[in-house]
Amino acid sequence: MSEKNNSNNSNDRSSFSGKLGFVLAAAGSAVGLGNLWRFPYCVAQYGGGMFLLLYVILAVTFGFSLMVAEIAIGRKTRLSAIVAFDKLKPEYSFIGVLASLVPIIITPYYAVIGGWVLKFLWSYITLPASAVAATNENGMTLFSELISSPTEPIVWFLFFLGITIFIIAIGVEKGIEKSSKVLMPILVILIAVVAIYSCTLPNAINGIKYYLIPRSKDLSVKTVLSAMTQLFYSLSLAMGIMITYGSYMKKNINIETSVWQIEIFDTAIAFWAGLAIIPAVFACGNPTNDLKAGPTLMFIILPKLFATMKAGRIVAIVFFFLVFFAALTSSISLYETCVSIIQDKFKQKRTPSIVFTFFICIIIGFLSSLGYGPLSMITFLGMQFLDLFDFLSNSVLMPIVAFFTCIFVGYVIKPKAIIDEVESSGHEFTLKKLFTVVIKYVAPILIIIILIASLLQAFGKITM
Numbered sequence: 001m002s003e004k005n006n007s008n009n010s011n012d013r014s015s016f017s018g019k020l021g022f023v024l025a026a027a028g029s030a031v032g033l034g035n036l037w038r039f040p041y042c043v044a045q046y047g048g049g050m051f052l053l054l055y056v057i058l059a060v061t062f063g064f065s066l067m068v069a070e071i072a073i074g075r076k077t078r079l080s081a082i083v084a085f086d087k088l089k090p091e092y093s094f095i096g097v098l099a100s101l102v103p104i105i106i107t108p109y110y111a112v113i114g115g116w117v118l119k120f121l122w123s124y125i126t127l128p129a130s131a132v133a134a135t136n137e138n139g140m141t142l143f144s145e146l147i148s149s150p151t152e153p154i155v156w157f158l159f160f161l162g163i164t165i166f167i168i169a170i171g172v173e174k175g176i177e178k179s180s181k182v183l184m185p186i187l188v189i190l191i192a193v194v195a196i197y198s199c200t201l202p203n204a205i206n207g208i209k210y211y212l213i214p215r216s217k218d219l220s221v222k223t224v225l226s227a228m229t230q231l232f233y234s235l236s237l238a239m240g241i242m243i244t245y246g247s248y249m250k251k252n253i254n255i256e257t258s259v260w261q262i263e264i265f266d267t268a269i270a271f272w273a274g275l276a277i278i279p280a281v282f283a284c285g286n287p288t289n290d291l292k293a294g295p296t297l298m299f300i301i302l303p304k305l306f307a308t309m310k311a312g313r314i315v316a317i318v319f320f321f322l323v324f325f326a327a328l329t330s331s332i333s334l335y336e337t338c339v340s341i342i343q344d345k346f347k348q349k350r351t352p353s354i355v356f357t358f359f360i361c362i363i364i365g366f367l368s369s370l371g372y373g374p375l376s377m378i379t380f381l382g383m384q385f386l387d388l389f390d391f392l393s394n395s396v397l398m399p400i401v402a403f404f405t406c407i408f409v410g411y412v413i414k415p416k417a418i419i420d421e422v423e424s425s426g427h428e429f430t431l432k433k434l435f436t437v438v439i440k441y442v443a444p445i446l447i448i449i450i451l452i453a454s455l456l457q458a459f460g461k462i463t464m
């Protein structure tokens, strides 16, 4: 992304080479820990099949409409989010500012999880699969020792962050993105293989049922909220990213079909990741506890799964390497986003912006790293630091940004502005009716209900 972020001038803006170039770049940003780490634990926590069903319904309505809107805003203005709203209507520039806060919160804690992935990669390189899954005499696993240590999570976090910054500083993102075009498809195949293996284990059938069959008792405001925020997170929506991507998209490319391709690719990967992990919870774990494990789920279950496999250690090394790679490409793109926000907003040069982003990462990253261990006694609204940052960015800021984006498109610039932009490529916008209804009515109303209910719940005013 380097050359793109260096220029904010609409005239010398470079473009993605073609439709495939755009879809691959946007999908590369979308696919990451959100699909592999966050999606499975959200499905597990919020009722399996019902979450999956809601996720898919929201993806084809909300996700679709919001992504079309963001890409079209970007292509129309040729600017990044923080200035795009300002250019269209200065009174609404606050949407760009709020959207920009999201990656600034996500980038540091993303690197913490990236650090956990590195720790596992290293463990499988140095230890047999059984040892990575083993519990010691104190009842601790390698993972529980990691997150309760006062130093280890910080070391791995700094290592992951260091790799990200190093790549950005020496400017080889392009090379990394190129390799990701080879490595991502391998990752997809490997996840599918692991998922199929996981489904053949004894008792896995209960997990498959839990994952695929919606139960009406799981339908709640909380499930809808978590499905919606997971959708935004996974598709990198409601944080200005797709506006930036759209600003590099050529005029002759069909936005509508590009959006479908990105959505299908992203959702398919998340689906396979869920199918690898949820049945394994029933086959090798303890469903009563593990389904509620939250952010730690993947790291609890996968070692147990790999320990049952014949070539578990090799599969685990390749698997964690590819997860690391997917996380790294997203982390580079997140970091770059923060850097360009600081450059655009505060008119700073690139190097001071990289350094400033680093300091923010250190503060939020240290707190997140220690939140499950030495700082676990500090909680806000019942959440440790990592969950708190995730909650603030995903469950508070992103719905607010999404709400105002809908209002902005629906009532300020009007859906027609977006429809015209989509159709300026010479393709008809087939689903423009759906788009208009979702952006003007369905999405804002639903988001506001969900947001209020979830805030009331977080502050203990109601129980759901």
Ligand code: TRP
Pocket (backbone or CB within 6 Å): 029, 030, 031, 032, 033, 034, 035, 103, 106, 233, 234, 235, 236, 239, 241, 330, 331, 333, 334, 337
């Ligand atoms: N969507 C990414 C994932 O699924 C995470 C992400 C959120 C992201 N915002 C982003 C990636 C911005 C790149 C840029 O992991």
